[in-house]
Amino acid sequence: MGGAPLKSENSFYNGRHLWATISDMNQKYQKYITDTKLKLSDAGVEKLGEKRIVEKGSLLMSFKLTLDKTAFAGEELITNEAIVKLVLRDEYNTNEIKEYLYHILPLVNYIPFAQRAAKGYTLNKDLLPTVEIPFPDPKKRDEIVKKKIQLENERNELENELSKI
Template sequence: MRDATASWQKSPLGELADIAIGGTPSRDIENYWASDRIDGFPWVAISDLHGRIICETKEQITAAGVNNSNVKLVTAGTVLMSFKLSLGRVAFAGRDLFTNEAIAAFKSRGEVAEDFFFYVLPEAVRTSATDVAIKGATLNKESLKTLRISYPCKAVQERITAILSAIDTAIEKTEALIAKYQQIKAGLMHDLFTRGVLPNGQLRPPREQAPELYQETVIGWIPRDWQYELLDKLALRGSGHTPNKNFPEYWNGGVKWVSLADSHRLDQLYISDTELQISHKGIQNSSAVLYPAGIVVLSRDAGVGKSAITTEPMAVSQHFMCWKCDQKMDNHFLYYWLQFNKRTFENIAMGSTILTIGLGVGVV
């Protein structure tokens, strides 16, 4: 079978595009920086590289900042890429703007379409700059020029980018829909956990409209028929431990172990897998505990307030609290209550202990 890429060419990036590197006006001179978007020009930093198109930035610079620094104007439609620290983040300039010295701007000389650069540059950086990345995660303009870019004829470039662009558009629409439903969920959780529902399944009227349906307690106003209690009286609380890493036999023994490495798996209702595993011998020789499926775990350190329900027996590290629920407390109710109060947990200083929470016992 003929290699589909046999007709592709490969050239140094410096022969295919003009590369411009941005700069940063002096932070010591206040009038180089604008206080709002009306009076300033967009100035792109790595933290602004999210989404395909950049129109707004966290910081703006003034005309004085432009005239007294090495920033360079980047026109709308130009491909931007980070080449320091976070290598290979890309976006299109959605308007004329400026960038800092960690961002390179690429203007095609004609052989390669701008859209194709957008998709091929991150992979070129990953495959060609591995050694540089390991040594310091930094490239420079000269090393960017030497990156080898493979590319087909313009017609094939257009077909490839059309397919990828359609997928990106679908992803963006899905993410926008998810964000919308997350806002709806947040509002609904607020109503459910502050007003609850009536026997007919309808939301209880707000306290302003029906004060007789509410009671004032030490934890604030709650529905009159709700109770509140220490969580420790409603569910069995536990924690975890890390087996000694100097003993290989304590690790990789098939026991799933929830740790900070699983932060990305939390806040999705259930957790079914873990990054690391320990062994039964590791449990026997540490303070780790193998908990049954269905416990509710809560991160109390990095990523504080993130939670999930385990779907099978698991142990947890000392960075987590967990609760085993019974007839007094439904584990799904507890999970959503923790989600509702996540911001509260995030504001608790590390080392503090969560002593009391208010729960509507039996109310669903």
């Protein structure tokens, strides 16, 4: 899980290390985070600890207040405390399963598993494993991913056409 160095400590910021926040996941239809609004300095990374570094290709999910955002780390980066890197057991750690989870996790109803917070709902590392995720057989998973990608492409085409009007 991510973290956040003190905002009041300017020496922790304006560096070269990508620091992902929910706003970086809110970019319209952005699947990969390859740049971030905020960057951490070497001192900021040292303060958080190198164990917070997320490898390129990792699947990320927002789990505090905003419970429905997913993205892949398009570069090595560090996340704030509202984003978790999903660590899958070896038998599930395949590109196909990560792709399925990327598409299906935003559709899951997290409310029954979440705790009420002042500004919405939140999950934590103890609650995350209790979330029920639909997990059909591989053929059905592939069909779901293909259909979701097809629908996203159609939506993008329609939006492009609308923007020309």
